[in-house]
Amino acid sequence: MKENRNELHIGSCIKSEVERQGKTTVWLAAQLGYTRTSLYRLYKSGTIDTGILVRICRIMDFNFFSLYQI
Numbered sequence: 001m002k003e004n005r006n007e008l009h010i011g012s013c014i015k016s017e018v019e020r021q022g023k024t025t026v027w028l029a030a031q032l033g034y035t036r037t038s039l040y041r042l043y044k045s046g047t048i049d050t051g052i053l054v055r056i057c058r059i060m061d062f063n064f065f066s067l068y069q070i
Helices: 010-020 025-034 036-044 051-061 064-068
Strands: none
Touching: 010 025, 010 036, 010 051, 010 064, 025 051, 025 064, 051 064
């Protein structure tokens, strides 16, 4: 899942982790209070608000911030 730091696409990383954990987009959308469409937009995004990313980290029990380590 770790990509070149300059090419990190956080939306793709989140989607991959959801799939790796055997969860669904519908499940994560419900946990976040999002629509499925909103979550699909997030998956396409290369950047994300840190507050939202913290929430996703807690929900998924995965530290997405570690992907940004130098």
